[in-house]
Amino acid sequence: MILRLSRLASLGATLCLALPLHATPTDIEHGKYVAQLGDCIACHTAKQGKVMAGGLELSTPMGTIYSSNITPDRGTGIGAYTFEQFDRVMREGVTPAGMNLYPAMPYPSYAKMSAEDMRALYAYLMQGVEPVQQANLDADMGFPFNQRWGLALWNFAFLDKRPFQADPERNEILNRGAYLVQGLGHCGSCHTPRGIAFQEKAMSDEGHSGQHYLAGETVEHWRALSLRNLWTVEDTVQLLKTGQNRFAMVAGNMADVIHHSTQHFSDDDLTAIASYLKALPPGKDDLPMPSAALAPAAPPADLFTSRGGLGYMQFCSDCHRSDGGGVKGLFPPLAGNPSIASSNPTSLLHITLTGWETAQTATHPRVYTMPGFARLADQEIAEILSFVRTRWGNEGTPISAAQVKKLRDQLNPVTTDSSAFETPRLADLLAAPNADQVVRGMRLHLQTKALLPDNVGNALNCTSCHLNAGTVADGSPFVGVSAFFPSYAPRAGKVVTLEERINGCFRRSMNGTPLPPQSADMQAMVAYFDWMKNNTRPEDKVAGRGVGKVDPAIKPDLDNGKQVYAKQCAVCHGDNGQGLAGASGELVYPPLWGEQSFNVGAGMARTYTAAAFVKRNMPIGFHEQFPLGQGGLSDQEAVDVAAYFSQQPRPDFPDKIKDWPNGGKPADARY
Numbered sequence: 230m231i232l233r234l235s236r237l238a239s240l241g242a243t244l245c246l247a248l249p250l251h252a253t254p255t256d257i258e259h260g261k262y263v264a265q266l267g268d269c270i271a272c273h274t275a276k277q278g279k280v281m282a283g284g285l286e287l288s289t290p291m292g293t294i295y296s297s298n299i300t301p302d303r304g305t306g307i308g309a310y311t312f313e314q315f316d317r318v319m320r321e322g323v324t325p326a327g328m329n330l331y332p333a334m335p336y337p338s339y340a341k342m343s344a345e346d347m348r349a350l351y352a353y354l355m356q357g358v359e360p361v362q363q364a365n366l367d368a369d370m371g372f373p374f375n376q377r378w379g380l381a382l383w384n385f386a387f388l389d390k391r392p393f394q395a396d397p398e399r400n401e402i403l404n405r406g407a408y409l410v411q412g413l414g415h416c417g418s419c420h421t422p423r424g425i426a427f428q429e430k431a432m433s434d435e436g437h438s439g440q441h442y443l444a445g446e447t448v449e450h451w452r453a454l455s456l457r458n459l460w461t462v463e464d465t466v467q468l469l470k471t472g473q474n475r476f477a478m479v480a481g482n483m484a485d486v487i488h489h490s491t492q493h494f495s496d497d498d499l500t501a502i503a504s505y506l507k508a509l510p511p512g513k514d515d516l517p518m519p520s521a522a523l524a525p526a527a528p529p530a531d532l533f534t535s536r537g538g539l540g541y542m543q544f545c546s547d548c549h550r551s552d553g554g555g556v557k558g559l560f561p562p563l564a565g566n567p568s569i570a571s572s573n574p575t576s577l578l579h580i581t582l583t584g585w586e587t588a589q590t591a592t593h594p595r596v597y598t599m600p601g602f603a604r605l606a607d608q609e610i611a612e613i614l615s616f617v618r619t620r621w622g623n624e625g626t627p628i629s630a631a632q633v634k635k636l637r638d639q640l641n642p643v644t645t646d647s648s649a650f651e652t653p654r655l656a657d658l659l660a661a662p663n664a665d666q667v668v669r670g671m672r673l674h675l676q677t678k679a680l681l682p683d684n685v686g687n688a689l690n691c692t693s694c695h696l697n698a699g700t701v702a703d704g705s706p707f708v709g710v711s712a713f714f715p716s717y718a719p720r721a722g723k724v725v726t727l728e729e730r731i732n733g734c735f736r737r738s739m740n741g742t743p744l745p746p747q748s749a750d751m752q753a754m755v756a757y758f759d760w761m762k763n764n765t766r767p768e769d770k771v772a773g774r775g776v777g778k779v780d781p782a783i784k785p786d787l788d789n790g791k792q793v794y795a796k797q798c799a800v801c802h803g804d805n806g807q808g809l810a811g812a813s814g815e816l817v818y819p820p821l822w823g824e825q826s827f828n829v830g831a832g833m834a835r836t837y838t839a840a841a842f843v844k845r846n847m848p849i850g851f852h853e854q855f856p857l858g859q860g861g862l863s864d865q866e867a868v869d870v871a872a873y874f875s876q877q878p879r880p881d882f883p884d885k886i887k888d889w890p891n892g893g894k895p896a897d898a899r900y
Contacts, residue, residue, distance in 0.1 A: 252352035260353025263346045266413040266498070267339065268490035269354075271482075272296045281354070282306075282361040287333050288449050290427070292370035294331055302360035315351050320390050322380070329380035331368065337432060341393035341412035387428040406505025407433070409498060410443075419453040419482070422446045434509055444512045445573070450640060451481040452576040454567055458511035465503035469494065472588030477568065478561040480576060480585050487588035526552045526564050526621040533668055536656035537616030540609055542675065543655040543697050544602060544856050545617070547849065553621035556809070556817055559597055559800065559850065564621035574614070574628055575636065581610055582633075582642045584853055595800070597850040598858040603642035607633040612656065644855070650702035650773030652856070653761060661760055670757025673750055674698045674707075677739065681750065686741035687880075688808060688816050688825040694738060694833060696846060699761065701856065702773030703845040709765030709774065711758040722890035727755055737830040740880050776842040781896070783868045785836060790873030793866050797848050798874070806877055822877035829899040830882030833875065836897040840864075840871035875899070 252260075264270070273296045275284035283298040301308035307315065314325040322336035323329055330336065342350075373379065393412050395404040410416045411433050420443045421429045430441035445455040459465050460476060467474040469491040472484065479487055491499070528551040532538040542551065545563075549555050553564035563569050568576045584601035587593060602610060607630040614633075618625030661667050673680055674691035675698045692698050699707030714727040725733075728751055732743035744751040765771060801809050801818040808820035820826040832838045844860065844867035851861040862870070876899075885900045 252356060256349055256352045257357045258353075259346075260349035260351070261357055262493070263350040263413065264353055265490050265493045266346075266409060267350070267415070268486055269299065271485045271489045273299050279359075279361045279363065281358050282363045283365055284363065289331070289333055291374040292368065294333055294368040294370065295366035297365045298361065298363050299354060300358050300361040300363075301355045302362050305362050305364050306360060307354065308360060312348065312351050315354075316347055319347060319350075321384065321388065329377045329384070331370075331377075331380065332383065332427065335415035335418045337388055337429065338412055338415035338418060340388070340390045341408065343392060343408075346413065383426060383428070387426070389432060402501045402504050403508060405498065406501035406503070409502050410505055414502065416456060417443060419448045420444075420446060420456050440510075440512065443506070443509065447573065447575050449482065450575060450579050450636065452568070452571060452573045453483075454571060454576075455512055456506050457509040459503070459506040462500060462503040462507055465506060466496070466499045469499050469502065470590070471592040472590050473558070473561065473593065476562065477566050479588050480568065480580055484586060484588040487590060492588075492590045492592075526554070528552055529616075529620040533672060534659070535612075535616065536659060537612040539655040539658060539668075540613040541616050543700060544605070545613065547697065547857060548599070549617075550811070550817065553617070553623075554811070556811075558593065560599075563617050564623065566623075570618055570623040570625035572626070574618070574625070574632070577614060577618075578610075578628070578633060578636045579640065581614060582637055582640055584858075598852055599850070600853045600855050600858045601642050601644070602855070603637065604644045604855060607631075607637065609654070609656070648702050648773055650706075651708070652702070653700050653708060653763075655698065655700065658760065663756060666753050666756045667760045669750070670753035670755070670760075671698050673754050674757065681744070684735055684741045684744055685739045687739055687820075687827065689739050689819050689827060691734065693819040694842070696859075697856065701846070701859075703775070703777050704859075705776050705842070706773060707758055707761040709762055709769065709771040711755070711762045712765040712767050712769070719891070719893050720888050727758060731755075736884075737882060738827045738833065740826075740828045740882075776838070777845050779837050779840040779844055779864055779868060781837050783840075783864055785872030786865075786869045787873055787876075789866070790869035790871070793862070793870040794873050797851075797862065798870060801848070802874075806874060821874045822879050824880060826879050828880040828882045830885050830888070834879065834899045835895060836868065836872045836875050837895075838897075839875045840867040843867045843871050 270280060272285055272287070273281045273283050275282070275286075275296075278284050279300075281298070281300045283296045285296040287294050287296060298306040300306040303309045307318075310318070310325060317323055318325075318330070319336060319342065320340040322332065322334060368375070393408045396407070399407065417429050417432060421431060422441050422444055423446060424430050431438040432442070433439060434442045443456040446453050460468075460474070464474045464476065468477070468479065469487065471492070472479050472487040494502075529538060532542060532551060548560035549563050553562060555562035568580075571577070580599065582601055582603045585599040587597045589596050605613075610633045611628045611630045615627035617623065618628065655671060658664060658667050658671060674695065677690040677692075678685045678688060694705055695707060696704030699705070711727055714730065715724050717723070718725045718730070721729075721733075726746075728744075728746040731751065731754055732746075735741045735743050744754075795804075798821070802821045803809060806820055806822035806826065808816045808825065809818040811817045827833050833842065844862060844864060846857075846859045848861070849857040849859045852858055854860055882900075888894070888898075888900075
């Protein structure tokens with residue numbers, strides 16, 4: 230062991246540093262694994278910051294603190310720490326300068342670490358991490374919490390420095406799980422209720438206080454649910470490894486934990502953790518954790534007759550489906566999801582207001598997002614969340630507008646949509662004097678295939694192209710459309726009525742047969758358009774109308790289009806354009822080519838029309854744009870992928886020879 234001397238200005242004294250230069254690559258690799266078990270990187274790496282250099286903002290009830298630099302930089306990091314000094318920081322929260330750390334640093338849990346793991350971690354941080362010169366930020370804590378000397382009293386009252394002791398009544402797997410959960414994993418830091426002095430009410434499941442251990446707590450406006458008597462071992466392993474299982478997907482800070490930490494655990498350690506959590510007796514306030522997945526639920530009876538149901542269908546069902554089942558691997562189920570029906574709805578409210586994204590893991594490398602819905606009024610959000618908390622077998626309580634407002638005021642969420650487009654609210658259909666008719670018209674757009682099977686010749690619905698029943702800006706919305714009919718249609722070469730335009734979609738986009746113009750269903754569709762017209766006049770310009778434009782001078786690259794399709798589109802539309810079917814066989818997302826897709830006479834069969842739609846509306850779940858997280862490809866990518874799928878085999882349109890009788894046929898027409 231080589232001793233080096235370093236003059237530390239902060240200490241005003243010379244310290245002896247014992248660098249573990251004798252550590253082998255195996256020791257350092259072991260230390261890296263210990264760092265992953267302890268999730269060091271998640272807290273000690275700021276957003277867009279350098280690894281382990283600190284600076285991450287951590288909000289606490291007492292104020293804001295910032296994580297410290299734990300790289301081996303000698304001036305601003307821990308490069309001058311001896312092992313003994315490092316060990317004391319980790320177990321007691323006291324730096325070489327004698328400064329007490331706030332217990333947001335989970336040293337009460339790290340105190341349980343074995344000596345072997347502690348030395349390996351020290352070796353890794355000193356020799357396996359790049360040094361970064363970055364000064365630590367001072368905590369922003371008000372009086373009396375800025376008086377760190379008081380933390381010595383806190384340690385005296387609450388810190389147990391004893392390393393973990395195996396329970397002889399538990400087998401090796403359960404003891405390993407207990408060591409990882411109680412110690413390195415410091416799961417209790419978020420999931421155990423805190424006392425009046427911000428202490429965890431229990432550091433293990435032992436003794437009378439053990440009933441509080443991992444029983445759930447609210448942290449930074451997220452509800453960390455109870456981990457006691459969790460799902461089956463296999464389900465918990467899957468969640469920790471991939472960020473999702475058949476019941477839920479992780480959200481908030483837990484997504485970072487999965488990304489940086491638990492996905493890297495060995496299968497044996499994941500099994501040990503899951504076995505230990507499953508063995509904990511359930512708490513009195515725990516949600517029941519099912520061992521078998523819920524059967525697919527029927528759509529709620531009031532899905533189209535309640536404001537909450539209509540709000541859900543407009544803003545949520547495209548991802549979470551009318552049966553609350555979600556889309557496997559993409560979007561979480563709401564039926565049987567513990568965060569949905571939790572007695573404390575903080576996480577559900579947080580996600581709704583600010584958005585959500587999946588954990589990035591080796592199993593699920595692509596991140597899917599849900600945008601925040603802060604632009605919706607408090608009452609609207611309350612109606613929708615009350616609906617989802619009390620349907621599909623969920624037994625939650627309703628949400629009030631006051632609860633939404635309270636968290637909104639705390640989070641102060643921002644919206645990024647500067648569009649002038651006014652999104653109509655389907656819930657307001659119920660207030661229309663002809664409510665039954667306009668709701669029927671809306672449903673015919675949303676569920677065209679199911680409600681009009683004799684008229685739809687493929688697997689599409691109107692909403693396949695007119696997103697969210699025609700309420701999405703640049704998603705071919707219906708807002709104001711009926712004000713512009715009758716109007717001249719170049720493709721038909723004459724003035725057409727709204728009914729004729731609708732039937733054109735039935736014949737082309739749905740490869741089907743027209744509705745009788747005076748039929749009740751056609752008139753219901755027209756009534757829905759008229760409701761969407763509002764006060765629009767024929768001379769008005771409607772923001773967000775249509776699908777926008779893409780420069781037709783952009784030349785498509787079909788090879789790149791194929792690659793874009795495979796990377797961005799196939800997950801929803803299938804490797805061969807066949808669409809995505811759910812467990813029941815019903816299509817979740819539509820086919821883009823083949824016999825069940827639109828025919829050559831449809832607008833989407835034209836490259837630049839399809840490209841404009843793709844540019845603004847696909848993929849969904851790609852970023853934070855309201856309401857589907859949609860769009861994000863470049864103009865070139867949109868043209869490339871549109872050219873690729875629009876030119877794939879699809880049904881013919883017999884009357885194509887009648888199109889554009891007066892000339893003006895677009896260059897990208899398929900015929």
